[in-house]
Amino acid sequence: MSRISEDERTAVLLTAVGGPNSLDEVGPFLLDVRGGRPTSDDLVNEFRERYRRIGGKSPLLDISRAQANALEGRLNGDDRATYRCYVGMRNWRPYIRDVIPEVVADGVDRLVVLPLTPYYSRRSVGAYFAAADAALSTVARRPDVAYVESWNTEPALIGMFAAKVREGLELLAQRSFHDPVVVFTAHSLPKKLIDGGDPYERELSETMALVLRRLPPLRARMAWQSAGRTDEAWLGPPLEEVLEEIGKTGEKAVLMVPFGFVSDHLEILYDVDIEARAFASERGLQLERTDSPNTDPGFIDAMAAAVRSAGRPSSRSRSGESPAPVL
Template sequence: MDSEKPIGLVLLNMGGPDSLEAVEPFLYNLFSDRDLIQLPLGALLQKPFARMISHFRAKHVAENYRNIGGASPLLHWTGRQAEGIARELGEAFRPYVAMRYWHPTAEETLRRMAADGIERAVVVSMYPHYTGATTGSSVKDFRRTASRVYPELTFSVVEQWYDWPAYLDALAHQVNEGLNQFHELMRDGVQIFFSAHALPQKFIDRGDPYLEHVMETVRGVMERVGERPWHIGFQSRSGPVKWMEPGTEEVLDQLASDGHEAVLMVPISFVSDHIETLQEIDVEYRDHAHGRGIRSFGRSPSLNDHPLFISAMADLVRSNLEDGA
């Protein structure tokens, strides 16, 4: 850390379309990734299937992006996070972002790092909970691309941080901020509902630790928030495969059936606002909840570039460096 050479800080994330015209090619890139989605009939037909599915889904997905401003805010927030963490770490660090399914790609970022004279870097997955479908795919892509584009780069990778204490502190703070949205007379009855992105059940069955990591995060957050009723569900399920259960809609239905009228949604596997928070939770699940009789529906603020989260991630990087990375 005392070298005169700058140290790269690279945040890996999924990426999202930066315009409505980018929706279909973004979906094609996503559906082409066999680490994330294994379409039937094998690898040879993955790309033809991806082209067909992305074409047919693009119109509906583009309308969702239109509803949130016409583009994904994920690059904006991931860039802000990279800049904030690098600022906390000190002048020696240079921030970068590499997206899996849209720009800037790992190749674009690595070429920029080479041009900037970066010889050493810390690469951080912005998915707190490990699964081969997200962190695994992004890290594999970065390693593969680095070996081809910039083999001289020395880097370490932080793949998971689901139980990092300062991250749990920051998330618990956001949960309390969310609870404060409700009138004090009804706050004790608010049901805290953690919603994580679903995976096909076969990922869990093969030993993927994602569910275990998510549950550890929830337990760590609730230890900090205090004794309150909480629930967990899994969102963004689509297609004919068997998904993790229960689904977010099913949990909302059960809460309504049990007579609960106030729910706080907590997006647990996302660290910044994007389509799953701004459209799926804030619009679709809100409307679903209201339609079932849940009168008060709120969401805890996303971590985005909150100072507690930025500080937590800077400490995580320092710990990685101190461990001899």
């Protein structure tokens, strides 16, 4: 693929769902996520309580901005081209639609849109790209644009996840829990999306297989977490079902690897650290999880590699090593 020339001014837009920055924003945020469909008071209050228990807000924006700052430093330190990194959210402030005009006003020659998830899905990444496309259609001077669809096999990403699994195993060993069951998790999606050809599940399987290649033999399983409350079928098995099965076998410890997420937010700090840990404890299981990537240097390296390998112009690219066999 073409590379960025040394005299280009390149913007990198990191995109994610977003999250409320205070308890007062929980209701409006849920309304946005639900596409304007009314949210019951009970559901709003439930989620407000969840956010209260993790500090009164989502840490996603702060972490995303820290990731952007670290990425900007890495890119400008490694190359002679000039990079500037931005953060835009699909469902809350700062919205992608508001950040794009700022990017263009800064006079950049090129824009790389990098989703803060390495795995493509129409439900998430596809929506981020659509929001960026819509915003770009309104600007007077459109820069060259490259979209990074998937970067789930970047060697630095695989190495970072493998290192975090090793750290988690060592932590449990220090507590006299040896050979735990290792449960990889990601956010569930409606099964109809996968049946329609969405690559999300396949890409997660690729990443899991590549991570396991770098580790000694483990008793590893895949589970899906944080499914929506709808009547449709979602990807499974759900995490609770897997933990229930493990508990019935007499196991004492589980290491969770929530590799479907790249930063601490509600699905990690509440769904895993509070809800899943309590569920596991009730079944006699010590549950620990690997640290989130956040601003881990290996994760920043992976993002930088994905940016550098992005095609041009107005292209959509997949970044990383050859995919592993699907598990």
